Amino acid sequence: PKLYQDVVATDARARQILDAIERETKNFSGQKIRIMNFCGSHENTVVQYGLRDLLPECIELVSGPGCPVCVTAAEEIALGLEVARRENVTLTTFGDLIRVPTPWGSLEQLQEEGADVRVIYDISQALQLARVSEREIVHFAIGFETTAPLTASVIREAQNIDNFSIISSHRVTPPAIEYVLANYQVDAVLCPGHVAMIIGVEPFRSLFNNRRIPYVISGFEPIDLLQGVLFLLQQLLGKMSANNNQYSRVVEEKGNELAQSLLTNVFTLTDAYWRGFDILPASRLILRPEYQQFDAQYRFGLQMPSKPEATETLCICNAILSGANPRECSLFAKACTPEHPSGPCMVSREGACHISYHNRE
Numbered sequence: 001p002k003l004y005q006d007v008v009a010t011d012a013r014a015r016q017i018l019d020a021i022e023r024e025t026k027n028f029s030g031q032k033i034r035i036m037n038f039c040g041s042h043e044n045t046v047v048q049y050g051l052r053d054l055l056p057e058c059i060e061l062v063s064g065p066g067c068p069v070c071v072t073a074a075e076e077i078a079l080g081l082e083v084a085r086r087e088n089v090t091l092t093t094f095g096d097l098i099r100v101p102t103p104w105g106s107l108e109q110l111q112e113e114g115a116d117v118r119v120i121y122d123i124s125q126a127l128q129l130a131r132v133s134e135r136e137i138v139h140f141a142i143g144f145e146t147t148a149p150l151t152a153s154v155i156r157e158a159q160n161i162d163n164f165s166i167i168s169s170h171r172v173t174p175p176a177i178e179y180v181l182a183n184y185q186v187d188a189v190l191c192p193g194h195v196a197m198i199i200g201v202e203p204f205r206s207l208f209n210n211r212r213i214p215y216v217i218s219g220f221e222p223i224d225l226l227q228g229v230l231f232l233l234q235q236l237l238g239k240m241s242a243n244n245n246q247y248s249r250v251v252e253e254k255g256n257e258l259a260q261s262l263l264t265n266v267f268t269l270t271d272a273y274w275r276g277f278d279i280l281p282a283s284r285l286i287l288r289p290e291y292q293q294f295d296a297q298y299r300f301g302l303q304m305p306s307k308p309e310a311t312e313t314l315c316i317c318n319a320i321l322s323g324a325n326p327r328e329c330s331l332f333a334k335a336c337t338p339e340h341p342s343g344p345c346m347v348s349r350e351g352a353c354h355i356s357y358h359n360r361e
């Protein structure tokens with residue numbers, strides 16, 4: 001991190017923005033400013049480039065819930081466990097998800113016991129597998145608006161394939177941002193640029209409308225995030241109130257309309273529990289009735305178990321997803337490491353604990 005931090009600190013453009021941030025913070029007379037960087041990719045840049053140390057002390061950058069693996073409810077993973085136990089089923093998913101511990105075990109454990117659970121990089125590989133396999137191929141799909149359009153497009157492509165289905169744990173981000181704004185004390189939010197690239201600027205505008213909380217849609221380079229912080233400070237001071245899109249080189253006002261129409265054509269929204277939060281209304285993308293044949297829950301009659309009873313645990317993932325620092329957890333880098341994770345925030349490469357672990361000094 002030190003090396004990367006030096007790179008940023010000595011970059012002329014970054015230095016200029018850091019100086020401007022320093023000047024603006026003088027107007028806050030030492031008052032703490034709590035800014036949430038919503039997504040895991042933001043957190044990765046923040047930690048890797050040591051941005052927290054480069055910013056003035058009064059700015060507290062906290063990470064948010066934008067890690068799809070971390071927020072996926074254990075009971076949804078249980079659907080994957082149930083179907084993967086069936087004869088003649090191959091379950092495909094992404095690497096991080098198979099290691100998430102749940103009260104019913106993990107997909108990795110099931111794989112070790114002999115179930116056919118396979119890690120793939122792209123849902124198209126699952127469809128390809130279905131084309132050449134006699135087995136039922138079930139893909140466990142996760143991710144936000146950035147990955148869901150590809151799932152939608154593969155479902156459309158699968159029309160003549162009768163051994164392919166998905167468990168959709170895709171989530172949409174606005175309900176989570178809404179929950180954060182209503183339940184946590186944050187002074188400003190750095191919103192995810194890649195999500196905005198798909199859904200456009202308007203959903204963010206309406207979310208923050210009527211709330212006196214500034215937001216900036218930000219890119220993922222260190223300079224993007226520093227500039228995002230500067231724009232937020234300027235908004236907090238009543239300057240440049242219209243500048244909410246730092247990532248305008250990629251994010252267009254209306255977003256990607258083709259991807260949006262794929263999403264609305266294939267998916268509908270349902271309420272869903274988010275780990276660390278609550279049941280968030282209309283926040284999970286599930287297949288529309290006309291695509292029911294591809295819905296593994298329907299196809300295999302899978303029943304989602306009830307939310308497990310809260311058990312005593314030292315893991316504070318729930319708090320991490322709303323801004324706590326991984327170092328506040330007594331298990332961090334001791335009993336809990338990426339090799340032996342105790343919670344999803346250490347499993348996922350987008351999880352704050354995993355990111356902190358790999359960038360610790």
Ligand code: SF4
Binds near residue numbers: 330337343345347353
């Ligand atoms: Fe949970 Fe491990 Fe993170 Fe602690 S360090 S909050 S145990 S994932």
